[in-house]
Amino acid sequence: MAEWQNPNEDWRGVDVSQIRALLRLSVEERVKHMVDVANVFMSVRQQARLVGRNDSR
Amino acid sequence: MKFDPVGICRILTEEKVRFVVLGGFAAVVHGSPVPTEDIDVLPSRDRENLERLARALKRLNAAIRTSDGPVRTKLDAGFIANMPNMLNLVTDLGDVDLVFSPAGGLVGYEGWSVRAEFAELEPGVVISVAALDDIIESKTAANRLKDQKALPYLESLRDELRRQSEQ
Numbered sequence: 001m002a003e004w005q006n007p008n009e010d011w012r013g014v015d016v017s018q019i020r021a022l023l024r025l026s027v028e029e030r031v032k033h034m035v036d037v038a039n040v041f042m043s044v045r046q047q048a049r050l051v052g053r054n055d056s057r
Numbered sequence: 058m059k060f061d062p063v064g065i066c067r068i069l070t071e072e073k074v075r076f077v078v079l080g081g082f083a084a085v086v087h088g089s090p091v092p093t094e095d096i097d098v099l100p101s102r103d104r105e106n107l108e109r110l111a112r113a114l115k116r117l118n119a120a121i122r123t124s125d126g127p128v129r130t131k132l133d134a135g136f137i138a139n140m141p142n143m144l145n146l147v148t149d150l151g152d153v154d155l156v157f158s159p160a161g162g163l164v165g166y167e168g169w170s171v172r173a174e175f176a177e178l179e180p181g182v183v184i185s186v187a188a189l190d191d192i193i194e195s196k197t198a199a200n201r202l203k204d205q206k207a208l209p210y211l212e213s214l215r216d217e218l219r220r221q222s223e224q
Contacts, residue, residue, distance in 0.1 A: 014213035018090040023217065027086060027176050029062060032083045038060050038092040 060151035062096040065117065068150075070182055072113040075101040077169045079100060079159055079187045079195070084211055086176045087189045088218070090129035091210045095152035099187075101166040107134035110155075112167045160199035163191060189215055 001007065008017040022030050063185070069076060076169050078086070081093030100110050111134045120127035122145040129137070137144065144155040163169050172188035187195075193211050196204040 010213050010216075012209035012213055014209050015090070016213060017219060018208075019088060019214050019217050021087045022090055023221065028179055030088065031086060031178055034090075034092050035060060035062060038094050041092060042058075042060065042094060 058151065060094055060157075062092050062151065063182060064179055065096055065148065066184050067182045068116050069098070069110075069113045070184065072109045072116070073120050074109045074113050075106050075185075077164065077166060077173050077185045077187055079156060079169065079192060080154075081170055081207070082205070083187045084189065084192055084214070086178075086186045088214050089194075089207075089210055090214075095154055097154045097156050098158075098214060099156050099166055102138065102157065104134060104138070107137050110137060114146065115150070117146075117150060117153070118152065119146045119148045121145065122147040122152060130171070161191070161195035162198070163195070177201040189218070 001038050006047070008013060015049045051056065066078070077099045077101055078096060080095075080097030081091060082096040083089065085093060085144075100106060111132055113121070114132045118133055118216045120129045121132075132146075140155065140157060142156075142158045146153045146155065154163075157165070160171070165180060166203055170185060172191055173185045174188060176186045177183045185208050189211065193208065193215065195210065196208055
């Protein structure tokens with residue numbers, strides 16, 4: 001396996017451990033989790049801003 | 058604005074709207090790890106159901122979603138009935154897409170209901186969710202770049218569900 005490869009990924013490159021973790025949840029828990037994820041993404045997009053470069057020259 | 062698809066479904070069920078949830082949110086219900094920021098809803102198009110849907114949309118303070126911002130108009134049953142394919146909406150609880158002609162071989166609410174499953178999102182909110190196979194078939198038929206990106210996750214989810222059911 002190459003150094004950059006994720007051992008949890010199947011042949012499509014999908015992290016199966018994430019799918020299994022979601023399937024262990026009830027539908028209600030799973031939906032709540034994924035909705036929270038979506039809302040975090042939206043919040044980050046709305047609030048985050050680039051403040052400069054990490055220029056070590 | 059916060060996305061609250063459970064709240065959206067709660068209002069739709071309280072108004073006794075008959076609908077099937079498709080797309081990314083339906084896939085999430087099945088176990089997809091791909092988050093989505095809207096909910097795709099395929100309603101039955103009979104007049105009585107569109108009246109109920111119009112009442113639900115009023116409660117949701119729905120407006121038409123455009124790239125230039127929301128457009129307020131009267132979203133009554135007559136207006137909705139005249140939409141042939143899709144109506145993109147923004148509501149107080151997030152974006153809702155009314156999808157009347159999803160990609161793929163299934164036709165309308167009746168077609169998508171055949172293999173749809175019931176899912177309880179919270180106590181008292183039970184919705185009809187498109188079958189994962191039907192979601193995959195529809196996204197394969199649509200074949201947009203975003204569908205090509207999502208399909209590996211859905212197909213791996215399907216493989217895992219099959220593997221678990223065989224154990």
